Amino acid sequence: AQSVTQLGSHVSVSEGALVLLRCNYSSSVPPYLFWYVQYPNQGLQLLLKYTSAATLVKGINGFEAEFKKSETSFHLTKPSAHMSDAAEYFCAVTNNNNDMRFGAGTRLTVKP
C-alpha cells in the first residue's frame, strides 16, 4: 500500500526566507502526489499535484514541488515566505484515486 512520510512536524522560518517542507513517499506503482494546506478550523485546500506530466509542479501562492523518483521525494518549496503562509501542510499519495493517504502534517510558522 502507498504511504507518505513528512519529515519534521514543525518548521519555523523568517519572513522572506526559503520554505522547504519535506515529503517522501512509498508506492509500488507510479503515484499521484499532492500537497494540501489547512488553515485553522478550515478544510484542506489543494496547493499542487503531480500526475506524471512534469516533474516540477507549480502551484498556487508561489509554491512548487519537484518529483524525484530516485529519491522517492516530493518536497514543497517557496522562495520567500509570507506571514500568510503560516498553516498546516499535508502531503498525500494515491494510486487509484479512491484511497488517498496523507502524511501527519507539517506546521509552518513564519516569524516576522
Add this chain to the structure above:
Amino acid sequence: ETGVTQSPTHLIKTRGQQVTLRCSSQSGHNTVSWYQQALGQGPQFIFQYYREEENGRGNFPPRFSGLQFPNYSSELNVNALELDDSALYLCASSGSSGMGADTQYFGPGTRLTVL
C-alpha cells in the same frame, strides 16, 4: 459555482449514540470521499462513493456507513459512538473522469465531540 459544504459545523454527542453528518458535493462532481482527522494528525480515508455506490473503504469498522444520493450529496453515519470518534470529519468531492488522479475538493469539515 458552489463549493463543498458540510453540516453541521459542530456536534456534541455521548458515547453509544448515533450521528449523521452531511455533505453537498461541488456542482458537476459525482464522487464523494470521507475522511476522519483526529487532532494533530493527517486525514484518514474512511470510504468513497461514486455514483451512489461505495467505491473503496479504508480501515474503519462497519459502524461507519454512508450513502450517496442521486444528486451526489452524501451522508456519513456512525453508530455506537466511542470517545475515539471525536475528530474533524472531512468530505471531499471530485469529478471522476477516468483520466488520472482527479483533484479532491474539501469542505470545511464537521467537528464531532464524543463525551
